[in-house]
Amino acid sequence: MKELEREILIIGAGPAGISAAIEAAKAGAKVTVADEHDTIGGQLYKQIHKFFGAADNHAGMRGFEIARKLEQEAKELGVEFWLNTVAYGIFKEGVGIVRDGDNFIVKAKKVIVAAGGIENTTAFPGSTLPGVMLAGAAQTMTNIHRVLPGKRMVVVGSGNVGLIVAYQMLQAGAEVLAVVERDDHIGGYGVHAEKIRTAGVPILTDTIIKCASGKTSVEGVTTVKLGADGAEIAGSEQEFNADTVIMAVGMAPLTELLWNIGCRFEFIGELGGYVPVHNEFMQTSVDGIYAAGDITGVEEASVAMEEGCIAGIAAASACGHISAEECSARCASHIDALAVLESGEYDGERSAARAKKLELYKASEK
Amino acid sequence: MHDGILYTGVPNRQELKNAPGIPAADSIGAGGTAFIECLQTIACNPCEANCPTGAISIGAQISNRPVLDAKKCVGCGTCVSKCPGLAITVIARKRDDATTVLSLPYEYFPLPSAGDTVAAVDREGRFVCDANVLNVKPMSAHQSTSVVKIEFPEEYTFKVKSINTFHWRSNNG
Ligand SMILES: Cc1cc2nc3c(=O)[nH]c(=O)nc-3n(C[C@H](O)[C@H](O)[C@H](O)COP(=O)(O)OP(=O)(O)OC[C@H]3O[C@@H](n4cnc5c(N)ncnc54)[C@H](O)[C@@H]3O)c2cc1C
Ligand code: SF4
Ligand code: SF4
Numbered sequence: 415m416k417e418l419e420r421e422i423l424i425i426g427a428g429p430a431g432i433s434a435a436i437e438a439a440k441a442g443a444k445v446t447v448a449d450e451h452d453t454i455g456g457q458l459y460k461q462i463h464k465f466f467g468a469a470d471n472h473a474g475m476r477g478f479e480i481a482r483k484l485e486q487e488a489k490e491l492g493v494e495f496w497l498n499t500v501a502y503g504i505f506k507e508g509v510g511i512v513r514d515g516d517n518f519i520v521k522a523k524k525v526i527v528a529a530g531g532i533e534n535t536t537a538f539p540g541s542t543l544p545g546v547m548l549a550g551a552a553q554t555m556t557n558i559h560r561v562l563p564g565k566r567m568v569v570v571g572s573g574n575v576g577l578i579v580a581y582q583m584l585q586a587g588a589e590v591l592a593v594v595e596r597d598d599h600i601g602g603y604g605v606h607a608e609k610i611r612t613a614g615v616p617i618l619t620d621t622i623i624k625c626a627s628g629k630t631s632v633e634g635v636t637t638v639k640l641g642a643d644g645a646e647i648a649g650s651e652q653e654f655n656a657d658t659v660i661m662a663v664g665m666a667p668l669t670e671l672l673w674n675i676g677c678r679f680e681f682i683g684e685l686g687g688y689v690p691v692h693n694e695f696m697q698t699s700v701d702g703i704y705a706a707g708d709i710t711g712v713e714e715a716s717v718a719m720e721e722g723c724i725a726g727i728a729a730a731s732a733c734g735h736i737s738a739e740e741c742s743a744r745c746a747s748h749i750d751a752l753a754v755l756e757s758g759e760y761d762g763e764r765s766a767a768r769a770k771k772l773e774l775y776k777a778s779e780k
Numbered sequence: 781m782h783d784g785i786l787y788t789g790v791p792n793r794q795e796l797k798n799a800p801g802i803p804a805a806d807s808i809g810a811g812g813t814a815f816i817e818c819l820q821t822i823a824c825n826p827c828e829a830n831c832p833t834g835a836i837s838i839g840a841q842i843s844n845r846p847v848l849d850a851k852k853c854v855g856c857g858t859c860v861s862k863c864p865g866l867a868i869t870v871i872a873r874k875r876d877d878a879t880t881v882l883s884l885p886y887e888y889f890p891l892p893s894a895g896d897t898v899a900a901v902d903r904e905g906r907f908v909c910d911a912n913v914l915n916v917k918p919m920s921a922h923q924s925t926s927v928v929k930i931e932f933p934e935e936y937t938f939k940v941k942s943i944n945t946f947h948w949r950s951n952n953g
Contacts, residue, residue, distance in 0.1 A: 464864035464923070466824045468842055474826030474862050476923060584946070585888055599786045604820050605865025607789030612942045613888075614905025617789045716823065758821040758843030 416518040420446045422729050423509055423522035425501040425671065428456020429715045430707025431528035432484040432493075433722030434729070438526075439491035441730035441744070446520075447488070448499040448511060455481025456530055457708075458715060460553045462585075463578055466603070467716030468755065480715070504675040504703065524702050524729040527672055528722060531665035531686065531708035536570065540626030541659075549579045549662040556586045564658025568635045569593045572617055574602035576662030580610045583660070591654045594621045594637050603760070623659065624651060632657050665712045672709070675700050678778050682770060684763040685711025691774040694749060695728035695741070696721055699778050704729055711767060716755050720748045785819050790903045795819050796938065801836070801848025803871065812855030812872030812881065816846050818865060830862040857883050861917075861925040869941075873934060880937045881914065886928045888946045891916055900932050900940040908940050909933060 422438050424431045427449035435445045453459050461477025472480045489495075499513040504527075508519040533548045540546070545564060549571075555561045567588050569580045572595035580590045590610065598620050600607050607617060624638040624646070639650035666687045673679070678699035679688045689711045696704045706725040707718035724745045731741035756765040784792045791799070801816030814835070816827070821843045828838040828846060835852035836859060838844050859868045860883055870883040892898050892913045900911040911930040919926045932940060 464826075464862075464925070466822065466864050468823065469826045469829035473824060474830065474864055474923075479923070587889075587946070598782065600789055603822050603865065604785035604789065604791070605818060605822075605863075605867045607785065608791075608817070608903065608941075609866055611789040612901065612903055612905055613944065613946075614901070619787060754840065754842055755823045757841065758823050760820070760822060 416516070417508065418518055418520050420444070420520055420522045421733055422446070422524045422526065422726075423448065423520050424526045424528060425449075425509070426456060426528035426530055426707070426709075427451070427454045427495065427497075428528060428530050428707055428718065429458055429480070429484065430530070430709075430718035430722035430725075431456070431526070432481075432488050433719040434526045434528060434704075434706055434726035435488045435493040436484065436491060437723045437726030437744070438730040439488070439493050439726075441727060442735040443730040443733055444494075445726075446494040446496060446522075448496040448501055448513075450498065450500045452497050454485045454495060454497070460550070460557050461578075462557050462582060465715060467714060468751065470751070471716040471719050473716065477715070501671060504671050523733050524704065526696075526704040526706060526722075526725045526729055527709060528705070528707045528718075528725075529668045529671060529709050531712045532668045533661075534664040534666055536661055536663045538623045538625055540628070540632070541623075543626055543628055543632050544630065545628070545632030545657055546626060546659040546661070549575050549660055552579055552658075552660045553582065556582060562586050562588055564588060564632075564656075566591055566654070566656045567658040567660055568623070568637075568654050568656045569660045569662060570623060571595065571662035571664070572597075572600045572602055572607070572619070573662060573664065574606055575665075576660075577602040577606035577610060579660055579662055580615060581606070581613075584610065584613050584615070588658075590615045591656055592637070593617045594623060595619045596622050596640065618652075622646075626656075626659055632659060635659060665708065667709045667712060669709060672698060672703070672705060675703060677703065677705075678774070680771065680774050682711065682767045684767050685713070689771065691771045691778065693775045694724075694772060695745060696725035697728060699775060702732070710771070711764070713756075713764060717752060720751045720755065723748045791817065791819055800845040801850075803848070803850050803853075808871050808873050812857075812870040812883065813850050813853050814848055814855070814859055815869050815871050816848055816859075816867060817869075818846055818863075818867040821845055824864065826862045826864060827859040827868060830858050832856060832858060857917075857927050860885050860927050861923070866925075871937065873937075874931070878934050879931050880934045880940075881929060881931050882940060883927050883929045884942055886926045886943065887924065890945055891919070891926055892928060892943070892945055898930065898943045898945055900930060900936065901942055901944050902939050903941045905944065908936050911940070911943065
């Protein structure tokens with residue numbers, strides 16, 4: 415098979431991958447970023463809301479604007495982008511790539527995997543009907559292709575993604591009849607919840623979808639309340655005249671590439687499932703393979719960017735562009751930033767989860 | 781039954797009272813003061829970073845809640861359009877007319893125009909009172925968040941949260 419050589423290959427052009435590319439290029443490395451999409455930015459590309467997080471990481475800007483800014487910076491530094499390009503496996507021989515119908519192996523000195531996450535689903539009677547979709551699909555249709563997927567919607571899940579999708583559907587002109595949440599409290603930030611409550615959307619906690627019905631697509635949705643024992647409360651059903659159900663029930667790290675090359679994993683529920691263990695420089699248990707962003711645990715763009723910066727600096731250093739001391743010095747501010755980002759009432763467990771990954775990495779080194 | 785922002789998405793009375801940066805009633809001058817309805821410790825700080833007078837402090841630990849120094853706030857409204865949570869409004873009082881002037885972030889179409897009468901709504905989207913639109917800053921000026929300035933009777937000062945120009949639902953009475 416055809417082989418190509420590259421110095422640093424980054425898989426995924428989301429905020430983590432582009433940040434890694436920028437820092438590695440700044441350190442003097444030659445960098446190539448591959449992404450299966452036709453647009454740079456990962457999740458950011460379909461986000462039209464203003465981002466939370468540190469102003470230093472462009473919070474306050476809208477997602478797609480952050481993506482454009484990062485893209486421009488990377489291109490000015492000479493980073494090579496391969497779009498419509500799938501990395502299908504990492505092998506001892508190199509990274510398997512399919513690009514423009516061409517199939518080849520990339521031999522890279524260092525590989526940074528920044529593949530992001532994948533949405534979870536939930537099942538209920540009627541959940542296979544057309545009109546039931548994931549939040550990402552609703553966002554892609556509405557925010558990118560400007561096609562509203564329906565007129566009257568019920569959103570499942572009150573995490574930040576569910577709350578934001580509900581708000582975006584309202585902005586696009588749909589009616590959001592309710593957001594339903596299985597827990598007894600709202601999962602996402604209060605400020606996001608307030609936006610949709612102010613628009614008159616109820617958030618129904620302790621509630622699930624009992625079923626969606628319709629002949630060829632969704633024509634109605636029935637919800638039901640759950641008691642303290644988790645069982646459905648008979649008679650608490652509510653009918654909604656909805657034509658669309660949007661699921662926003664969490665995300666999981668997209669880790670196949672790292673399993674495939676034999677990285678060590680640990681199950682950490684707060685981070686979305688099995689995550690690769692890594693050291694503070696984002697190096698996984700397999701030498702030369704780094705990971706950054708949602709793939710190391712589903713968090714947020716600010717965290718993804720900081721992790722990307724660290725991985726980029728470390729990979730460039732490992733290629734010999736900067737010394738180990740310089741690497742530590744450049745990474746220090748990003749490592750500090752992670753500690754700050756992973757605090758606050760929503761994030762207390764995440765810094766513990768990060769510590770656990772680092773500890774397990776150390777243990778596996780021995 | 782639980783109430784409050786975490787359970788209903790609507791802050792309860794106590795939470796609103798403890799909101800960081802809530803201007804004391806007698807400090808709400810004609811020029812206006814920011815009211816920061818940011819109630820949880822989330823990692824976020826564009827309000828602090830963009831305030832031209834340094835009236836908002838959060839600090840290096842960006843999950844701290846914002847604190848407003850009302851004396852430094854000149855009511856310019858920059859933070860209103862910068863906050864990704866749409867959590868900040870600027871409140872001013874017109875004592876002679878016994879009205880309140882509220883500048884609020886707005887991201888829906890259609891945008892109202894100065895001179896319109898619009899429906900002012902509470903934190904559950906319910907109609908509170910009619911409000912006059914004094915001024916509408918275009919979306920282009922603030923990364924697509926418009927700032928709409930409305931005037932309404934002062935008795936509704938902390939009850940009115942926003943306006944609704946996009947559609948009406950059954951829960952509006
Ligand atoms: C609705 C919503 C709202 C959000 N709001 C905020 C917010 O306000 N603030 C905030 O900080 N964060 C927010 N986030 C989270 C943020 O978007 C993500 O945490 C962040 O994008 C993760 O970055 P990443 O680079 O790790 O992954 P991604 O952005 O997911 O990028 C991964 C990229 O890898 C590519 N890829 C994957 N596998 C392959 C492969 N095998 N070959 C080639 N390419 C591949 C994908 O195409 C994708 O482009 C939000 C997320 C969602 C869904
Ligand atoms: S209104 Fe202006 S001066 Fe007052 S806190 Fe906001 S940005 Fe600062
Ligand atoms: S910008 Fe808004 S949401 Fe962020 S900390 Fe400031 S007030 Fe809170």
